[in-house]
Amino acid sequence: MPSIRRRRAETAASSTLHSRLTVPTERAVVDCGVYVDGVREPGRFTHQAAIRRVRETGRGFVWIGLHAPDPHQMESLSTEFGLHELITEDATNGRQRPKLEAYDDSLVLNMSTVSYLPHESMTEVSDIVSTGEVLVVLGRDFVVTVRHGDFTGLAGIREELERAPERLVHGPATVMHAVADRVVDSYLEVAEGMSRDVDELESVVFAPRTQVDIELIYFLKRELLELKHDIAPLALPLRRLSVEHLGLIPREIRHYFRDVQDHHSRVTAEVTTLDERISSLVSAAVAIVGVQQNIDMRRISAWVAIAAVPTMIAGIYGMNFAHMPELESEYGYFLVLGLMVTVCVGLFLLFRKNRWL
Structure with a gap:
């Protein structure tokens, strides 16, 4: 068995090697753009050049998207953008609870993402819902979106907003709303997919002379509970964004957040209904057994x-x-x-x- 001193030496050597092999921040950047009066400036920018240009001219904002940055990459960006160290920690760790946090000059919205995994039969899969995370950091002249996981629901948001410069005129808060709206819409898609699975199970459970596999019901119950735990905590952040007078959220954008809150309430009600249906299936299956x-x-x-x-x-x-x-x-x-x-x-x-x- 290696000694403690040897293990510490190996850990230190590993850390030194990792520091030598640090990956540039640009490797985690999905896209970076400068927007002035709702229109994207031509050319490609690094995150340093983009934020410096905006702050030197005093016009527009930067929108940078990241995918699973490591601590070194996030620290480099935080230094340029002036982000709090706690934001850096949340952006690199992942699997944070949905929340809204306000700092001196920035606002952070963390959301869980879910994706429905298509399947022919529940007996052939180990998961129905894939989860991830999206963190949106909003500042006066920038917005940073950090994605963890394989969630692809955000694809196309930038193109859609760039085709509607009248929306981007309202500033980076528009991006936060667009991301939140797309994430909540994905909740609805997952709820609809799970509703079809519940319909299939109901047809099996209540069919005459049919063997009931109660493990499938418990499996679906587990997936639904995970979905419920991922989406339910977002209700309070959305309410704050739609009601509270947060300095970085214009009044026009607060109206849009009310619509997102309404969609979230709808999907929460649907998930609650699905939970009740599955509980009824459990009771029926136990009675049949x-x-x-x-x-x-x-x-x-x-x-x-x-x-x-x-x-x-x-x-x-x-x-x-x-x-x-x-x-x-x-x-x-x-x-x-x-x-x-x-x-x-x-x-x-x-x-x-x-x-x-």
Whole structure:
């Protein structure tokens, strides 16, 4: 076993190697643009050149998109943009709870992202919902979007806004609204997909003479709970963005956030309904399994009762007493066998009539 000193030396060497192999911030940049009066400036900019140009001219804002930046990449950007160290930490860690945090000169909105994984049957997949995270950092002259995970729902937002410069005129808060709106719309898409899965399970559970796999219901219940935990906490941040007078959110954008809040309330209600439906499926499946077990126990009991008759008679005649009825009779053996068969057939017909068999 290596010593503690050796392990510390190996850790230090690994850290030194990592620092030598730091990846430039540009590798994490998806796109970076400068927007003046709602129109994107021509040319390509690094994050340093973009923010310097905006602050030197005093016009427009920078919109930079990042995908899963490491601490070194995020620290470089934070230094240029003047972000708080806690923002840097949240942007690199990922899997943060949906929240809205206000700093001295910036606003941070963190949202969980979800994607529905198409499938032919739930028995063939291990996950139905894929989760990720989007963090939006809003400043007076910049907006930074940081994406973690494989969520592709944000694709096309930049192109859509660039085709509508009248929206970008309102500043970087427009981008925050557009991202939040797209994320909440993805919640609706996932809820619709899971609703189809619940419909499929209901048709199976309530179909006559169908074997119910209760594990599938519990699997869907687990996926729905994960979805609920991801989307429910966003209600309070959206309410604050639509109601509170936050300095970085213009009044016009607050009106749009009310629409996003309304969509979020709708999807929350749909998820709650799905949860109730799945809970009903669990109860129905448990009841069906209980009924099936009762039926099986009745069948087993009926066969045991039928088998008990010849077993009892054979046991009595196997006690080898000297004086027993029919031992000396020429037809005693056949009479006892006939009695066994008659009683067993009678019990079988009786149980069959009562639907025990």
